[in-house]
Amino acid sequence: MKEPQGTSGLILNEPLLWEKGKKGRCGFSMPRRDVVPSPLDEGLTGDGPDFPDLSEVDVVRHYTRLSQWNFGVDTGMYPLGSCTMKYNPKINEREASLPGFAGAHPLLPPDLSQGALELMYRLEQYLAEITGMDAVTLQPAAGAHGELTGMLLIHAYHKSRGSHRLKIIVPDTAHGTNPASAALCGFHPVAVKSGEDGIIPAEAITAIMDEDTAGIMITNPNTLGLFEENIREIAEVVHSKGGLVYGDGANMNAVMGIVQMGKIGFDVMHLNLHKTFSTPHGGGGPGSGPVCVKDILEPFLPVPRVIKKGDEYLLSGDFPESIGKLQAFYGNFGVMIKACSYIMSMGSEGLKRASQLAVLNANYIKEHLKDSLYLPYDRACMHECVFSDRLQEAEKITTLDMAKRLMDYGFHPPTIYFPLVVHGAMMIEPTETESKEDIDRFIEALKSIVAEAGKDPDLLRRAPTRPKVRRLDETAAARKPRLTG
Amino acid sequence: MRYLPHTEEDVSSMLRAVGAKDINDLFSMIPGNCKIENNLKLPEGLTEWELNTLMDSLSKNMAVSPAYKIFMGAGSYNHYIPESVSYLLGRSEFSTAYTPYQPEISQGTLQAIYEYQTLVTRLLGMEVANASMYDGASALAEALLMAIRVTKRKKVAISKLIHPYYRDTVRTYLEPGNYEIVELPRLEDGKTDISGVAGMDDLAAVAIQSPNFFGCIEDLRSTGEVAHKSGALFVLSFTEPMAYGLFKNPGCQGADIVCGEGQSLGIPQSFGGPGLGMFACRMKHVRNMPGRLVGKTTDMDGKPGFVLTLATREQHIRREKAKSNICTNNSLCALASAMYMASLGGTGIRELACLNYDKAEYLKRGLKEAGFYIPFSSPTFNEFVVNFGENFKDTYKKLMEQRIIAGVSLATWYPELSGHYLLCVTETMGREDMDTLIKEVRS
Numbered sequence: 001m002k003e004p005q006g007t008s009g010l011i012l013n014e015p016l017l018w019e020k021g022k023k024g025r026c027g028f029s030m031p032r033r034d035v036v037p038s039p040l041d042e043g044l045t046g047d048g049p050d051f052p053d054l055s056e057v058d059v060v061r062h063y064t065r066l067s068q069w070n071f072g073v074d075t076g077m078y079p080l081g082s083c084t085m086k087y088n089p090k091i092n093e094r095e096a097s098l099p100g101f102a103g104a105h106p107l108l109p110p111d112l113s114q115g116a117l118e119l120m121y122r123l124e125q126y127l128a129e130i131t132g133m134d135a136v137t138l139q140p141a142a143g144a145h146g147e148l149t150g151m152l153l154i155h156a157y158h159k160s161r162g163s164h165r166l167k168i169i170v171p172d173t174a175h176g177t178n179p180a181s182a183a184l185c186g187f188h189p190v191a192v193k194s195g196e197d198g199i200i201p202a203e204a205i206t207a208i209m210d211e212d213t214a215g216i217m218i219t220n221p222n223t224l225g226l227f228e229e230n231i232r233e234i235a236e237v238v239h240s241k242g243g244l245v246y247g248d249g250a251n252m253n254a255v256m257g258i259v260q261m262g263k264i265g266f267d268v269m270h271l272n273l274h275k276t277f278s279t280p281h282g283g284g285g286p287g288s289g290p291v292c293v294k295d296i297l298e299p300f301l302p303v304p305r306v307i308k309k310g311d312e313y314l315l316s317g318d319f320p321e322s323i324g325k326l327q328a329f330y331g332n333f334g335v336m337i338k339a340c341s342y343i344m345s346m347g348s349e350g351l352k353r354a355s356q357l358a359v360l361n362a363n364y365i366k367e368h369l370k371d372s373l374y375l376p377y378d379r380a381c382m383h384e385c386v387f388s389d390r391l392q393e394a395e396k397i398t399t400l401d402m403a404k405r406l407m408d409y410g411f412h413p414p415t416i417y418f419p420l421v422v423h424g425a426m427m428i429e430p431t432e433t434e435s436k437e438d439i440d441r442f443i444e445a446l447k448s449i450v451a452e453a454g455k456d457p458d459l460l461r462r463a464p465t466r467p468k469v470r471r472l473d474e475t476a477a478a479r480k481p482r483l484t485g
Numbered sequence: 486m487r488y489l490p491h492t493e494e495d496v497s498s499m500l501r502a503v504g505a506k507d508i509n510d511l512f513s514m515i516p517g518n519c520k521i522e523n524n525l526k527l528p529e530g531l532t533e534w535e536l537n538t539l540m541d542s543l544s545k546n547m548a549v550s551p552a553y554k555i556f557m558g559a560g561s562y563n564h565y566i567p568e569s570v571s572y573l574l575g576r577s578e579f580s581t582a583y584t585p586y587q588p589e590i591s592q593g594t595l596q597a598i599y600e601y602q603t604l605v606t607r608l609l610g611m612e613v614a615n616a617s618m619y620d621g622a623s624a625l626a627e628a629l630l631m632a633i634r635v636t637k638r639k640k641v642a643i644s645k646l647i648h649p650y651y652r653d654t655v656r657t658y659l660e661p662g663n664y665e666i667v668e669l670p671r672l673e674d675g676k677t678d679i680s681g682v683a684g685m686d687d688l689a690a691v692a693i694q695s696p697n698f699f700g701c702i703e704d705l706r707s708t709g710e711v712a713h714k715s716g717a718l719f720v721l722s723f724t725e726p727m728a729y730g731l732f733k734n735p736g737c738q739g740a741d742i743v744c745g746e747g748q749s750l751g752i753p754q755s756f757g758g759p760g761l762g763m764f765a766c767r768m769k770h771v772r773n774m775p776g777r778l779v780g781k782t783t784d785m786d787g788k789p790g791f792v793l794t795l796a797t798r799e800q801h802i803r804r805e806k807a808k809s810n811i812c813t814n815n816s817l818c819a820l821a822s823a824m825y826m827a828s829l830g831g832t833g834i835r836e837l838a839c840l841n842y843d844k845a846e847y848l849k850r851g852l853k854e855a856g857f858y859i860p861f862s863s864p865t866f867n868e869f870v871v872n873f874g875e876n877f878k879d880t881y882k883k884l885m886e887q888r889i890i891a892g893v894s895l896a897t898w899y900p901e902l903s904g905h906y907l908l909c910v911t912e913t914m915g916r917e918d919m920d921t922l923i924k925e926v927r928s
Binding site for chain 2: 018025026030031033034041045049060064066067068070073074075078085086087091093094095097101105106108113114115119126143176181182188189226227256257259264278284285302326330331334337344349350351353361363379412413415467472473474478
């Protein structure tokens with residue numbers, strides 16, 4: 001085996017924050033006191049929170065050390081399926097931290113906030129073009145928030161037509177958050193099985209779509225990394241019964257500049273700016289989940305909306321049929337700046353190229369690994385491919401074992417045990433920003449792990465050994481939760 | 486394109502490996518009638534240099550401090566952010582990681598969020614806090630849905646002095662479930678009138694905000710008592726967590742769920758987002774709580790470590806029976822606030838909160854002396870309402886031209902309070918700036 005990239009490196013121990021410091025220290029430059037103290041009813045005041053007192057150096061070392069225990073896209077390849085962990089361009093961080101943007105109060109009058117409004121207006125237009133939709137709201141804060149928005153729009157649409165529909169179709173290849181988002185709107189999710197080829201047959205929808213069903217939530221490309229080839233027929237069936245088609249755009253990175261979802265039957269879809277449009281995921285957010293709609297749903301979009309009157313941009317709340325607000329202000333503006341910067345840097349050709357290379361990278365991995373790992377759907381994939389641990393069952397080696405061993409090789413593991421339709425799934429999404437050399441190294445690593453599974457399976461069961469900690473006892477954590485220190 | 490590493494040679498050898506004749510061949514499974522024929526109508530890609538020029542010009546078309554003296558709060562606060570916090574937050578090991586599903590190589594995020602959860606419980610006096618929600622408004626909506634789950638009741642009472650945008654968000658979230666929302670009126674002193682609660686049945690929650698939208702400190706203990714008497718949970722919302730550096734925390738006054746906006750704690754205002762939804766509750770309700778939780782455990786060698794835990798509440802396990810659909814939250818903002826709280830420390834946050842209070846009192850006093858009426862007698866933190874009178878609009882505009890934003894007009898949300906403005910003063914506002922405002926409104 002070649003020397004792998006995964007090494008233990010310089011990993012220093014670091015205690016918990018409150019195990020450090022000394023009363024009376026402060027890591028903050030306290031402003032000069034230029035006013036006198038004012039009296040205050042002592043019955044109202046408390047003792048103040050029991051925070052540790054730390055110096056600036058204490059704080060800087062603490063978080064610097066912690067950061068070194070983390071793996072990010074900047075550390076190495078992060079092929080987490082359905083999460084699109086592409087490179088996060090550094091220039092976008094600069095734009096988002098420009099004082100005029102970062103320091104802007106959300107209630108500034110429009111004539112003092114034209115820059116932000118123009119940026120939002122532009123981004124809406126770009127996203128409408130990319131998806132082939134008519135109108136966009138940037139308000140949802142993340143993908144699941146976008147799904148909720150989409151469901152609320154569908155709910156409001158049916159309600160406005162005097163119909164009260166209770167069900168929504170959710171295929172087994174749809175994104176994981178879909179059923180919960182539908183349930184929040186009072187819809188009862190109706191499961192539908194994908195066919196043997198991994199895609200939904202139109203007949204399956206015909207069989208269950210009725211006038212009590214609000215619509216369908218469909219992820220395209222789906223979570224098997226396959227394009228829903230019957231999408232046009234499915235949309236026709238749903239529309240013919242008065243339903244609407246919701247698209248989960250988590251996998252949009254496969255088809256930018258190739259498919260416009262609005263042109264193939266989608267009525268509403270969300271995008272994840274923190275996936276497709278390169279904004280960093282932040283260890284779990286903030287994201288941004290804009291929702292794009294066809295004109296039939298436009299009246300229901302959240303308020304306020306950015307509108308243009310002559311040369312001036314305004315925020316308007318004058319949409320009487322709107323579903324209202326999804327959060328206090330206009331969405332995660334800081335994230336929007338980064339996504340807008342990305343789109344403007346890439347341009348039309350760059351985006352299309354990104355999708356092409358994302359699909360090329362995934363297919364390349366699929367071809368090279370399909371003899372080592374079981375490939376349940378052996379057909380051309382889009383931006384991700386799904387394997388399973390079926391071939392390793394004899395050695396009693398699981399997907400989890402292989403995933404953990406990948407860490408020792410210096411890679412972040414793929415998404416595991418999802419989608420649920422594949423038992424022991426391992427879902428690999430390389431994205432377009434990984435080079436051929438890095439992908440070759442990843443393929444080598446997985447092949448080597450598969451070989452280890454045959455020769456020395458315990459090596460995998462004990463993995464990982466190189467990171468700061470080894471496998472953690474999650475059962476104990478859930479049984480006796482210790483959530484604060 | 487500099488983000489795309491493939492050379493032409495790479496592409497052709499990879500295409501050969503997958504048996505495709507050209508790159509379009511990879512998309513042959515997409516039916517022809519699903520593909521677009523023309524290129525997307527987007528501007529041509531910009532160079533880094535061109536992008537900077539464009540963004541610089543957009544960002545300059547904004548009114549921000551210090552060029553402008555902005556006396557606006559109302560849910561978004563201008564607090565000084567230490568350079569060390571911004572610098573540390575830029576560590577891309579934190580920012581370019583995904584949700585910590587693989588704990589062995591995410592201990593940095595996990596320990597930091599565990600510390601965040603702990604600091605939040607200490608600030609709010611609660612027993613458990615989650616890893617964050619989107620913002621204060623959606624956190625309140627989720628808190629009310631949680632109270633509905635816990636009590637199995639369908640009605641909530643919310644104060645009219647909760648931020649109007651938070652109430653709008655609550656209406657959006659609660660609409661499809663046909664839950665009833667009752668608004669609690671306000672008293673003359675700027676607090677919520679909770680006297681009606683006793684007569685309401687089937688109540689899942691009583692929600693107030695403190696400091697409330699008028700900046701007034703509410704009577705938490707009495708609100709908790711009436712809520713509990715009617716079998717409802719007491720939900721406390723906030724937009725300015727800095728207040729709890731000085732005032733009694735909600736936990737010691739009977740709150741069951743405390744949720745609000747954490748933007749004040751080291752997060753840029755950024756035109757309203759991303760912010761930080763803070764969310765805490767009693768331990769007995771933890772299994773009904775939305776959002777992610779980090780817990781402490783040990784590894785195979787007995788070494789301490791951290792993992793995401795109690796995931797059986799969450800959407801990816803429980804599907805449609807999940808407690809919430811939240812998945813991605815605002816983790817990096819939670820990290821920023823933890824860094825900020827750590828930088829201030831217990832001593833520092835107390836001092837800074839006092840300074841906020843004293844500065845706001847200075848302006849309040851000055852305006853009073855200048856002859857303006859302060860309509861609400863309740864104590865406030867760093868925001869308060871002043872009656873500038875019906876004809877103030879022109880002065881407001883004139884001040885704007887002098888780069889002074891004299892607060893937020895309340896008339897939009899409270900028509901009966903036309904001429905009333907909500908003013909905010911934080912530690913970033915100098916005495917001279919306040920003197921200028923007083924002088925200008927007097928004239």
